[in-house]
Amino acid sequence: MPQGRRLVTIRTDCDLAGHVSGLPAMDGIAMSAQRTTELKAFYEQYGFKSLVKSLEAQEVPPELIEDSIKKHKADDQNPGLFDEFAAQAADRASNLSYDTVMTWEAFDRWLAKIEAADLVALDTETTSLDEMRAEIVGLSFSVTPGEAAYIPLAHNYPDAPEQLNREEVIARLKPWLEDGAKKKLGQHVKYDRHVLANHGVEVQGYAHDTMLQSYVLEVHRPHGLGSLAERHLGRSGISYEDLCGKGAHQISFSQVDIAKAAEYSCEDSDQTLDVHRVLWPQLQADEKLMFIYRLEMDSSEALYRIERNGVLIDAPLLATQSHELGTRIMAIEQEAYEIAGQPFNLGSPKQIGDIFFNKLGLPIVKKTPSGAPSTDEEVLEKLAEDYPLPKKILEHRGLSKLKGTYTDKLGQLANPRTGRVHTHYAQAVAVTGRLSSNDPNLQNIPVKTAEGRRVREAFVAPQGSVIASADYSQIELRIMAHISGDASLLRAFTEGIDVHRATAAEVFGSTPEQVTSEQRRYAKVINFGLIYGMSSFGLARNLGIETKAAASYIDRYFARYPGVKIYMDETKALAKEKGYVETVFGRRLYLPEINSPNGPRRGGAERAAINAPMQGTAADLIKLSMVKVQDVLDAERRGTKMIMQVHDELVFEVPEDEVEWVRVEVPKIMASVADLQVPLLAEIGFGPNWEKAH
Structure with a gap:
């Protein structure tokens, strides 16, 4: 059936x-x-x-906490690590002690507690999610399970009671906050560090981050505190929306009643401490995961510095680019109207479909689930190979997105206090360990078009400095050579041979000297395509050749590089057995669909199993480089600043008198962070802006 x-x-x-x-x-x-x-x-x-x-009983019964602990004890190599936590957890939910600090006497009592504690969970409540602009509304601490305190500092709703002076509280906490020997714990500590830095405090001593603990242990699951508490403690809590509402009716945290705010914030600190007590023993029990966790903690520190530095933006240049793009977009619209023989909305799939298939009689490539002819991106790209109107629409969409996302908005994103753009790096999102960025998204600036590359010209150096861009050369292919151990690939990289030319020579049966530019292009597509699990059909589409010819190229590739084929087969088998794959350094990449009965989903997971170890290892390497470079910059007290991390690239703002040092030392540091079977190679360029440097 x-x-x-x-x-x-x-x-x-x-x-x-x-x-x-x-x-x-x-x-x-x-x-x-x-x-x-x-x-x-x-x-x-x-x-x-x-x-x-909706259940009437809001407090979670102790049995649920005990069940979670039993589960972790069964999974862990050293169940005894959980005994202390298990002994205390049974009565936790019904024995909470949360204080609201409204007097200096209470403040002094809690200050003494946190100064004497081995580890303190700290949480900030703020005016904004924009960490560079957020101000503190209140602080909470927890040093003992089930016990926490909230210090309200800037609640300003009508009839709000008098609170302790914010500046004085922060000043009295500052010695403890800036003492690296006083160990602190948080959930997404990078955000809290920014908020406290906005008030002149450079926090030291963050030893743990429960968000990153979860990210390392269970990358495929949500890492928000609410999810962690439910998953590992059987505890549900108050959500931000419960307090502040949603959408247009959402209020600032400063307008939340202090009693409710105290319960919410104390709960956050208390749950953070409890979640840490569950996750930390699991990390301690696995040496490889502990290495990855330490790398993530060190990366959080480096990313905090990068975000804090920001990058200077040439707003007038962006305005000029926006005007030029707008002019070009209007011209394309007129050209599209002429081809179509009438005006129409270039953003309307219905109108496009009517003109394509009813008026112009273009072939139907595929249909939507409702049975109508599709005009999605894939269809437009296919039709653009033979027809001018789809090509115009694609060009219009690309330029409109570039204008709306970057040239119109980048200048507006500059922080009024610093005059710079401070992107936010999301560290616990991509399952491969890669970073993502937003406000602005630096990862997705188009670089394949001249217009897209021009956007990078607006990322500039201040007077007396230049931009430097350092990135790894062919990093994923080098990782493939290392992981697969294929003799031919290892030899190509070890001897410094052009790997695409070498592949072309192997696949087309010629000497490297006889390889044509077209053959090298084919080989490059094959090299990178197979890393991503590309099929013969996909390769044929990319090269514009018959599927049978593409299959023949793949067969010849595997015949010449048998180690790659063995790696792919063994990796898929191991993934099916374990449910995950690992990077060279031990980061686990889970594949929930690897044994799915659904063919397409299983196929996607198999392709991910091949590629994820390479993408993940590349992510580990750039994080190792980022951390090591920052350490050296600090140790030598250099004026050079790391200002961006994009894919396999580190971008710097370099004083002119440090250019030669950076030219020599940064590539050397990046090449030395790991000892693989093939040499790592980092290349660096300089210029007045990011585009010229890259």
């Missing part, structure tokens, strides 16, 4: 006995009193958050 039919066929041969709480079938499905504990556990297991909140 086909899978789809089987899924919609009602089973009538099920034996219900023993399947409902171990009871006989009819008794098991009879109506009975609500069993809140079991129901809550079921809701939480499957993510029914609204239903969880």
